[in-house]
Amino acid sequence: MSDQDTGHHVDPPGYGARPPLKDDGDKVKSSVLGIVAAVTLPFVLLAVFYGAFLILRDSDINRLLIVALALLIGVAGVFALYWVMNYSIDHLPERLRVRVRPWAFVGPALVFLSLYLVYPAINTVIISFKDSTSDGFVGFDNYVFVFTDEAMLRSIRNTLGWIIVVPAVSVGIGLAFAVLVDKLRRGEAVAKSLIFLPMAISFVAASIVWRFVYSFRPEGFGEQIGLLNSIWMGLGNDPVAWLLLEPWNNLLLMVIMIWLQTGFAMVILSAAIKGVPADIIEASRIDGANEFQVFRRITIPSILSTIVVVMTTAIITVMKVFDIVWVMTNGEFGTEVIAERMIRWFFRFGNNGRGAAIAVVLFVAIIPVMVFNVKRFKAEEAIR
Amino acid sequence: MTTVDTPTAVGKKMHHWYSNPWSKIVIVIMAIMWTIPTFGLIVSSFRTKEAVNTSGWWTAFALPMDWAQWTLENYETVLFSNGFGNAFLNSLAVTIPATVIPIAVAAFAAYAFAWMDFPGRNWLFVVVVGLLVVPLQMALIPLLRMYTSLSLNGTFLAVWLAHTGFGLPLAIYLLRNYIGTLPRSTIESAQIDGASHFDIFRRLVVPLSVPALASFAIFQFLWVWNDFLVALVFLGGTPDVRVLTLALVDLNGNRGEAWHLLTAGALITMILPLTVFFALQRYFVRGLTAGSVKG
Numbered sequence: 001m002s003d004q005d006t007g008h009h010v011d012p013p014g015y016g017a018r019p020p021l022k023d024d025g026d027k028v029k030s031s032v033l034g035i036v037a038a039v040t041l042p043f044v045l046l047a048v049f050y051g052a053f054l055i056l057r058d059s060d061i062n063r064l065l066i067v068a069l070a071l072l073i074g075v076a077g078v079f080a081l082y083w084v085m086n087y088s089i090d091h092l093p094e095r096l097r098v099r100v101r102p103w104a105f106v107g108p109a110l111v112f113l114s115l116y117l118v119y120p121a122i123n124t125v126i127i128s129f130k131d132s133t134s135d136g137f138v139g140f141d142n143y144v145f146v147f148t149d150e151a152m153l154r155s156i157r158n159t160l161g162w163i164i165v166v167p168a169v170s171v172g173i174g175l176a177f178a179v180l181v182d183k184l185r186r187g188e189a190v191a192k193s194l195i196f197l198p199m200a201i202s203f204v205a206a207s208i209v210w211r212f213v214y215s216f217r218p219e220g221f222g223e224q225i226g227l228l229n230s231i232w233m234g235l236g237n238d239p240v241a242w243l244l245l246e247p248w249n250n251l252l253l254m255v256i257m258i259w260l261q262t263g264f265a266m267v268i269l270s271a272a273i274k275g276v277p278a279d280i281i282e283a284s285r286i287d288g289a290n291e292f293q294v295f296r297r298i299t300i301p302s303i304l305s306t307i308v309v310v311m312t313t314a315i316i317t318v319m320k321v322f323d324i325v326w327v328m329t330n331g332e333f334g335t336e337v338i339a340e341r342m343i344r345w346f347f348r349f350g351n352n353g354r355g356a357a358i359a360v361v362l363f364v365a366i367i368p369v370m371v372f373n374v375k376r377f378k379a380e381e382a383i384r
Numbered sequence: 385m386t387t388v389d390t391p392t393a394v395g396k397k398m399h400h401w402y403s404n405p406w407s408k409i410v411i412v413i414m415a416i417m418w419t420i421p422t423f424g425l426i427v428s429s430f431r432t433k434e435a436v437n438t439s440g441w442w443t444a445f446a447l448p449m450d451w452a453q454w455t456l457e458n459y460e461t462v463l464f465s466n467g468f469g470n471a472f473l474n475s476l477a478v479t480i481p482a483t484v485i486p487i488a489v490a491a492f493a494a495y496a497f498a499w500m501d502f503p504g505r506n507w508l509f510v511v512v513v514g515l516l517v518v519p520l521q522m523a524l525i526p527l528l529r530m531y532t533s534l535s536l537n538g539t540f541l542a543v544w545l546a547h548t549g550f551g552l553p554l555a556i557y558l559l560r561n562y563i564g565t566l567p568r569s570t571i572e573s574a575q576i577d578g579a580s581h582f583d584i585f586r587r588l589v590v591p592l593s594v595p596a597l598a599s600f601a602i603f604q605f606l607w608v609w610n611d612f613l614v615a616l617v618f619l620g621g622t623p624d625v626r627v628l629t630l631a632l633v634d635l636n637g638n639r640g641e642a643w644h645l646l647t648a649g650a651l652i653t654m655i656l657p658l659t660v661f662f663a664l665q666r667y668f669v670r671g672l673t674a675g676s677v678k679g
Contacts (some may be wrong), residue, residue: 116549
């Protein structure tokens with residue numbers, strides 16, 4: 001190891017790795033070669049990436065080979081990218097190295113973020129002021145549409161309903177279950193897994209699961225095979241076409257989301273409950289508090305910040321949901337939601353302007369959550 | 385029995401009072417309510433078309449030994465006639481690279497955010513935190529246009545890159561929070577020994593961060609496998625690239641009342657995520673709590 005490196009030298013690249021040199025001639029030769037390599041390697045790598053891009057995009061070779069190639073590029077290629085950048089930086093003048101190196105580490109991620117989130121988001125705002133094919137500007141026409149079209153207004157009303165009902169119910173049930181299961185001597189893990197399990201299922205598959213539960217057959221089309229109708233008839237009622245039943249069908253769709261989300265809330269809250277110091281709880285019990293008082297005065301205040309986090313996460317998930325509505329009712333029968341309308345207008349009806357305006361409205365609605373998250377993050381960093 | 389209640393005795397008594405049968409009953413009822421929809425789906429997927437269409441799945445248990453009602457034919461039909469077999473392979477082809485690439489890119493960035501000094505580091509990370517909640521819908525239209533001009537639409541590459549972009553904020557956020565908690569002394573002593581950032585990252589940080597890398601990998605795997613929106617917009621429904629979620633939605637649209645097929649199809653889409661979930665639940669939960677609760 002080199003003795004030129006002192007403790008305060010933060011970025012000592014290359015020194016440790018460079019082999020000892022014999023004489024000046026060798027030194028010059030190797031450093032020239034190194035500089036040539038440092039300049040050419042990035043271009044070679046770029047060429048390789050471009051070639052891989054063309055192959056992956058255009059070739060009809062076997063899917064397995066394509067995946068193997070993608071993995072090779074994704075792992076070896078990405079690693080080579082960083083290695084080459086690092087190598088080239090090692091040959092920069094020393095003062096530059098320290099300044100440039102961090103950008104080699106964050107650079108690719110920043111490029112992805114800019115290309116896939118920041119730039120498109122800005123562009124979507126611009127598109128929202130243009131017509132359906134994004135050729136000419138139409139001012140606020142698309143926004144006027146968003147706030148006057150009947151289906152759009154219904155979708156805004158319904159999304160509000162989702163935001164109010166789903167997070168509250170799933171966090172409520174999740175909290176209750178977390179508290180109850182915490183006291184269990186045996187079977188806690190099994191009980192939690194069962195509630196948590198729907199988290200692994202796609203919204204699409206979950207929708208099929210519940211379409212089956214809500215299934216209805218008109219008279220003369222056979223037995224009712226849906227669980228809900230069978231229970232309903234067992235109570236002495238006539239079968240109901242649940243998904244056509246406005247406005248209650250919205251609630252039935254929300255049930256699916258609650259079913260999917262409760263496990264998430266429960267697991268997070270359960271972890272928080274286990275983090276409440278046992279001696280505080282013990283002390284309040286000795287002071288004569290009953291279990292409900294302990295829950296209300298100790299547990300709830302201790303996990304309040306976690307409850308807020310779980311709530312905001314649930315709100316964001318709910319605002320973006322579209323698959324459930326898409327699969328269950330296709331957005332008909334008064335079940336439209338904002339995210340579903342966006343895909344409908346942009347993808348099904350091919351109207352970029354309206355789709356973009358709906359997306360912007362959705363985004364603006366999420367901004368308060370975003371600000372809240374950033375504030376929370378900054379407060380946490382201050383404690384770190 | 386002692387007459388004086390010691391603190392622990394009080395605790396135990398309370399504990400005993402609390403684990404009364406009622407709370408157990410509530411737990412059991414909830415667990416059943418949460419499980420029964422999936423259970424009905426599984427049972428139905430193994431019943432014959434005839435049986436599924438003429439009676440509720442719960443009636444199967446009246447005569448469970450009546451073998452005539454059970455069959456594997458639904459799976460055979462769905463896998464080979466409805467293209468679910470092919471779609472399963474497509475889902476794998478989409479999911480594996482779309483899980484690996486963002487991890488590699490995010491890990492380097494997370495290391496820089498945690499252990500390197502550069503101007504704008506803090507506000508750039510705040511931007512990442514903000515991007516966590518940007519809805520996908522905000523990005524779809526310009527991306528589709530960009531992909532059209534690059535003729536990338538309908539290729540696996542398009543979806544891998546899109547999932548990389550969309551998955552990065554969470555990946556960077558989770559990994560940076562984890563990598564930032566590694567002991568400062570370890571990193572600094574490696575620096576004093578002359579190790580470059582690249583070496584420290586490769587030899588020290590990656591091996592130490594395996595739990596965080598694993599938990600994000602599971603997240604991203606489940607998210608990509610279960611995704612419908614990105615696949616619908618950028619990959620489309622042509623049979624040679626169609627993924628499982630799209631195959632299931634197609635089946636739902638064309639054969640909306642063919643419950644014997646829909647149930648089997650839905651279960652095929654669920655098998656892999658459920659296996660991953662049960663095998664690696666511990667990492668998954670750890671990732672969830674790390675992402676939402678400050679440890």
